[in-house]
Amino acid sequence: MKIEVKNITKKFKENCIINKISATFESGKVYGLYGRNGSGKSVFLKMIAGLYIPTTGEILYDGIDLNKEDKYPVSLRAFIERPSFFPDLTGYQNLKLLAEIQDKIGDKEIMDALEIVNLIEEKDKKFSKYSLGMKQKLGIAQVIMEDPEVLIFDEPFNGIEKESVNKIMEYLKSQKKEGKCIFISTHIMEDLNRLADYIYEMDCGSLIEVSNEKNK
Amino acid sequence: MKFKKYSMILFFILFMAIIYSLGIIKFNNWHNTMTKLHMEQIEDCKSRKEEYSKEEEREYCSKKLKHQEFVISYAETKKYYDDFIPFSSNFFIIFLIVLASCYYNSKYLKNNIISYDLARENYKKVKYKIFSRAWVSALVVPFFMVIKLIICFVLCFYQKGTTDILLWETTSTFNALYLFVDIFIALVDCLIITNICIVVMRKQHHFILSSILSYLCVIGIELFLEIVIDGLLINKIFGTDFGLVFNIITFGHFPDSYGIAPPLLVSLGIFIVTSLFVMRSYQDKEQLVIDCESNS
Amino acid sequence: MKLIKFSFLFLVAVILVETVSVFAGNTIPSTGIVPLFAEIPAGKTITFSNYTKGSDLNAQSYQFNTAKTTITNPCPSCKFKITLYNGKNNQLGSVTGKTGDNIYFDSKYNNVSAAPGDYHISVKRDQVTAVTSVETGNWYIAKANPKAVFQN
Numbered sequence: 104m105k106i107e108v109k110n111i112t113k114k115f116k117e118n119c120i121i122n123k124i125s126a127t128f129e130s131g132k133v134y135g136l137y138g139r140n141g142s143g144k145s146v147f148l149k150m151i152a153g154l155y156i157p158t159t160g161e162i163l164y165d166g167i168d169l170n171k172e173d174k175y176p177v178s179l180r181a182f183i184e185r186p187s188f189f190p191d192l193t194g195y196q197n198l199k200l201l202a203e204i205q206d207k208i209g210d211k212e213i214m215d216a217l218e219i220v221n222l223i224e225e226k227d228k229k230f231s232k233y234s235l236g237m238k239q240k241l242g243i244a245q246v247i248m249e250d251p252e253v254l255i256f257d258e259p260f261n262g263i264e265k266e267s268v269n270k271i272m273e274y275l276k277s278q279k280k281e282g283k284c285i286f287i288s289t290h291i292m293e294d295l296n297r298l299a300d301y302i303y304e305m306d307c308g309s310l311i312e313v314s315n316e317k318n319k
Numbered sequence: 320m321k322f323k324k325y326s327m328i329l330f331f332i333l334f335m336a337i338i339y340s341l342g343i344i345k346f347n348n349w350h351n352t353m354t355k356l357h358m359e360q361i362e363d364c365k366s367r368k369e370e371y372s373k374e375e376e377r378e379y380c381s382k383k384l385k386h387q388e389f390v391i392s393y394a395e396t397k398k399y400y401d402d403f404i405p406f407s408s409n410f411f412i413i414f415l416i417v418l419a420s421c422y423y424n425s426k427y428l429k430n431n432i433i434s435y436d437l438a439r440e441n442y443k444k445v446k447y448k449i450f451s452r453a454w455v456s457a458l459v460v461p462f463f464m465v466i467k468l469i470i471c472f473v474l475c476f477y478q479k480g481t482t483d484i485l486l487w488e489t490t491s492t493f494n495a496l497y498l499f500v501d502i503f504i505a506l507v508d509c510l511i512i513t514n515i516c517i518v519v520m521r522k523q524h525h526f527i528l529s530s531i532l533s534y535l536c537v538i539g540i541e542l543f544l545e546i547v548i549d550g551l552l553i554n555k556i557f558g559t560d561f562g563l564v565f566n567i568i569t570f571g572h573f574p575d576s577y578g579i580a581p582p583l584l585v586s587l588g589i590f591i592v593t594s595l596f597v598m599r600s601y602q603d604k605e606q607l608v609i610d611c612e613s614n615s
Numbered sequence: 616m617k618l619i620k621f622s623f624l625f626l627v628a629v630i631l632v633e634t635v636s637v638f639a640g641n642t643i644p645s646t647g648i649v650p651l652f653a654e655i656p657a658g659k660t661i662t663f664s665n666y667t668k669g670s671d672l673n674a675q676s677y678q679f680n681t682a683k684t685t686i687t688n689p690c691p692s693c694k695f696k697i698t699l700y701n702g703k704n705n706q707l708g709s710v711t712g713k714t715g716d717n718i719y720f721d722s723k724y725n726n727v728s729a730a731p732g733d734y735h736i737s738v739k740r741d742q743v744t745a746v747t748s749v750e751t752g753n754w755y756i757a758k759a760n761p762k763a764v765f766q767n
Contacts, residue, residue, distance in 0.1 A: 154434060154608050175441045187431035187615050192323065204439040245435060352705050353727065360730050379672040379729050386724045395722050398709060402698070409743040410658055542745045550686025550746075560690045569743040576692030576713060 104130050104165060104178070104252045104284055106151060111160030112308075113146055120146045122308035123160070128286070130252065133279050135299030136288040142305040144288045145184055148257050151286065152181035181255035186242030190231035194222060194241050197230055201245055208249055216248035219274050221267040236262035243271060247278075254278065255286045260294060272298055327422035328456050331415050334406075335463045339470065342404035346396075346474055349403065350389070357389040389478075392486045394493045396475040400467065401571070409568055412460060416509055417533045419456035420516035421526055424449055429524035431615040434608060442604040450597065453517050457509035460570050464502045492575060500579045505570040507586040512537050512567070514593035521600040521607070524614040541568050544589075641666050647673075647758030653738040655695075655748045660739040665702055668731050668757050675699060675728040676719045676763035677736075678753040679712045685746040691715070694741035695750045702733025710766050711741050717762040 106128040113121035120143045128134055128151075136144050149155040150162060153169060153176050161168045164176050188197040198213045217223045220240040225233065233241065239262055246254050254275070260268050275285055275298060289295060295302050302313045364380035371377045391399070401407075427433065427449070436445050475486055489495075516533040523529040549562025563574045564581040567589060573582045601607060643649060643666050653661045668675075682693040691714040698709040699720040707728050708720030720728045728734070734756060740748045755763070 149608075152438060154437060154605070156605050173441055173443060175437060175439075180438050181434075183434070184612070185431075185615065187434070189323075189426060189430055189432065191426075196323075201435055201439065204436060349706060353707075356701075356705070357725060357727060360727065373672075375672045379726060382726050389727075390724045391722050392724070398711075399706065402706065402709065408658060538745060545684075545744060545746050546686050550684075554687045560687045560692045562687065563690070563692050563742065566742060566744065568745075572694075572741050572743070574692070574694075574742050576694065 105163075106253070106284065107163040107166075108151070109161050109163065111150065111157035111162060113143075113150060113155065114158045120308055121150070121157070124308075124310045125160075126303075126310060128284055130284045131279060131282045132301060133275065133285040133287065133299045135295035135302040136286065136305060137290060137292065137295060137302070138305030143308045144305045145257050147305065147310070148181065148183055148255050148286060148288060151253075152176070152179060152183065152255050154181075154183070176253065178251045179253040179255065180246040180249060180251040181257075182242040182246045182259055183255065183257040186238040188230045188238075188241060191229060193227045193229055194233065194237070194244075195226040197241065198245055198248060202248065205249065212248050212250070213244075216244040219247060220244045220271060234262070236264065236267075239263055240267065247274070251283070253284045253286075257288045258290070259287065260289060260291065268294070324423050324452065325455070327419045328459065331419045331456065331459050334415065335459060338404050338406050339463065339466065342400055343470060343474070345403035345405075346400050349399065350474075350478060354389040357383075361387060390486070391475070391478070392488060393471060393475045394488075394490070396478075397467070397471040400471050400474065409570055412570065413512060413537055413568060414530075414534055416456055416460065416512050417516055417530050417537070419459070420453040420513045421520060421530045421533060423452055424517070424520050425524055425526040425529045427452075428520060428611050429526070429614055431611045433611050437604070437608070446601050449601070450517060453513040453520075454510060457506065457513045460509050461502050461506040464505055464571060468498065497575075497579065500583060501571060501573055504573045504583055504586050507583075507590050508567045508570060511586070511590050511593050514590070514597050515540065517597050518593070518600050522610065524611070537568070541566070643667070643669075643757055647671060647756060649754040649756055651736075651738070651750075651752050651754055653695075653750045655738060655740055655750065657740075657745050657747060658743070660737050662737040663735050665733040665735045666756055667733050670731055671757035672729050672731075673755070673757065673759045674719050674721050674726045674763075675708075675734070676717060676755045676760040677710050677712070678755065678760065678762070679714050679716045680751045680753060682714050682748065682750050684744070684748045689714070690748075693748060693750075695748070695752075696739050696741045697752070697754075698737045698739075699728055700735050700737070702735075707734075712766075717760055717764065718766045719760075719763045721765075723765045 108124055108126045108128070110123055110125050111121060112119060112123055124147070136148070138144050146155060150157055156170050162170070167174075169176055189200070192200070194217070195213065198216070202208050202213060214223065217226050220243050222237060222240045222244060225237055230238070230241070239259060243256065243259050246256065260271075272294070279285060287295070287298060301315045304311045304313050361383050364383050368380070371380065433445060515536050516529070519533040519536055520529050523532055544565040544567065545562070548565045549560075553562035554560060561577060561581070564577060564585045566574055566582070567586065575582065641664050649666060651663065655661050677697045679695065682690045682695065684690050684693060687693070694711055694713045696709055696711045699707045701707055708722070710718040710720060712718050736754060738750055
C-alpha cells in the first residue's frame with residue numbers, strides 16, 4: 104500500500120488548516136506526528152482516513168483518488184480524537200457491531216484484539232461505565248481487530264497505563280514488520296522515538312520532516 | 320445485536336399487537352351484548368305478536384324475526400373493530416413512528432459511530448443504511464392494516480360460521496382496489512413521516528429532541544398543507560374543497576371524496592419532495608462527519 | 616433536561632386526551648328529528664347527551680347538512696363519523712358521510728336502533744386534521760327518513 108499526498112490544502116470557511124502538504128507514505132513504516140494543539144494533526148489524519156476531503160490537491164491510495172470515485176480505503180482503520188461507541192452496549196458488543204459490517208472476522212479476532220489492549224476482563228462492561236483509558240483501549244482495539252494494512256492513531260495512549268502502552272507498542276512493531284503502514288500522532292516524544300521510523304512536526308498546517316530512519 | 324438496533328420498532332409492533340388484541344376482546348364483548356339485546360327485542364316481538372296494531376310495529380318485528388341472529392357484514396365488522404382498538408389516535412401513532420425512526424439513528428449519529436463505519440464501507444452504503452433503518456418503521460402501520468383485514472375476516476366469519484355471500488358484499492368505497500390503495504397511501508404517508516425524521520436528525524442528534532422536533536415538523540407540515548395549500552390557495556382561489564386531499568396524517572381513512580387518484584398522487588408527490596430533501600441533506604459526507612463530531 | 620422530560624410527558628398527555636362532551640337538552644322535538652350542531656376541535660370527538668325515543672319504531676338515521684372548517688368554508692367533501700349509542704353506552708351503529716348524505720345507523724340485517732329507549736350520538740371528523748371542523752345535521756331519531764340508505 105502506498106499513500107501519496109499531493110499538494111493538499113484544507114480550508115474551513117476562510118481558515119487554512121492544512122497548507123500545501125506533499126508526502127509519500129509506504130508499507131512497513133511507522134510515521135510519527137507531533138505538534139502543538141490546533142496545528143492540524145487531526146485534520147491531516149482525517150484526510151488520510153478519508154473522512155475529510157482536501158480543498159485542493161489529492162490523496163492517492165495505490166494510485167487511485169478514492170474521493171473522486173466515492174470509494175473508501177478498504178484496508179484502513181483509524182482511531183482519531185475521542186473514542187465513540189454506543190454507551191448502552193458492552194465493549195465486546197460494540198466491536199462485534201463494527202466487525203459485522205465487512206464480516207471478515209469472528210469472535211476469536213475480537214477477543215485477540217481485546218487481549219492485546221488488556222481489555223479482556225472488561226469486555227462485558229457497558230461502554231458508558233468505562234474509564235478514559237478503557238475507552239481509548241477500545242478505540243485501539245477496533246483499529247487492530249481486522250488486521251488492516253493502514254493503521255491510524257491520534258493520541259491513542261491518553262489515560263492508558265504504562266504496561267498496556269508497552270504491550271500495544273510491541274504489537275505495532277510486529278505489525279510494521281508484517282508490512283503495515285502505521286500513522287501515530289502523540290505529544291509524547293519518547294513514544295515516537297521508540298516506535299516511529301519517520302517523525303514529522305505539524306506547524307501551522309505544514310508538515311516538516313524532523314527525523315527519518317537514516318538519521319535517527 | 321439486531322434486537323438492539325430495532326428495539327424501538329419491536330416495541331412499536333408489540334404495542335400495536337396489544338391494542339389489536341384488546342380490540343378483538345372489545346369487539347367480542349360488544350357482539351355478545353348486541354346479540355343479547357337483539358334476542359331481547361326478538362322475544363319482545365314474539366311475546367307481543369298478537370298486539371301488533373300499527374304497520375310500523377309489524378314491519379319492525381318482521382325484520383327482527385327474519386334475521387334471528389345478530390349478523391353484521393365484513394365492512395361493518397371492520398368499521399366496528401376500528402372503533403374498538405384503544406389508543407389508536409393517529410396523533411399517537413405518528414408519535415410512535417417518529418420514536419421508532421429516530422431511536423437508533425440518533426444514537427448512531429450522536430455517538431459518532433459513522434466515523435468508524437466510513438472506514439468499512441463507502442458513504443453511499445452508510446447513508447442508505449441510515450435511511451433504511453428509519454424507513455423500516457414506516458412498514459408497521461400498513462402491516463397492521465393488513466392484519467386488521469385478516470382479523471375482521473375471522474371475526475365476521477365466526478359470528479355466523481358461514482361464507483354467506485351477503486356478508487362480503489362490496490361497494491364503491493369498500494372493495495379490493497379501495498382497500499389496497501388505502502394501505503398503499505398509509506405506507507407512503509408513513510414514509511413521508513420517516514423522511515421528515517431523517518432530515519431533522521441530520522442536524523439534531525439527541526434522541527428526545529429529534530423526536531419532539533420531528534413530531535412538530537410533521538404537524539407543522541400538515542398545518543401548512545391544510546391552511547396554506549388547502550385554505551389559502553385552493554379554497555380561496557378556486558373555491559373548492561379539493562385541498563382535502565393534501566393530508567399526510569390520516570391512515571386508513573384517506574380523503575376519498577374526489578376518488579382514489581388525487582390523494583394517491585398527492586401523497587406520492589409529497590414523498591418525492593421529502594425524499595429529495597433527504598438526499599440533499601445527506602449529500603455532503605464531510606459536513607455530516609463534522610456535525611457528528613461536534614454533537615458527540 | 617428536566618424541562619425536556621416534562622415537555623415530552625405533557626405532549627404525550629395532550630395526545631391521549633381525545634373526547635370532549637357537550638351537554639345539550641334531551642327533549643326530542645315533536646318532528647322526531649333532532650337538529651345538531653357540532654364544533655369539533657382537531658382530533659376530538661363531540662358527544663351529545665341522551666334523548667329518549669318513545670313508541671316510534673322507525674330505524675334511526677342521520678342527514679348530513681352542512682360542513683366547514685376553520686380554513687375551508689363550505690366543505691361539502693369533509694366527511695364526519697356519527698356514532699349511535701344506547702342509554703347503556705353500547706355502540707349500535709355508525710355512519711360516515713358528507714354533505715347531502717342520508718344514512719341509516721343499522722345494517723340491512725338488523726334494526727336494533729328502532730326500539731324505544733335512550734340514545735345519544737357522538738360526532739367526529741372522519742379524516743385526521745389539525746384544524747377545527749363544524750358539522751350540522753339532522754338526527755332522525757323518531758321519524759322515518761325516506762331518503763336514507765344503508766351504508767354497507
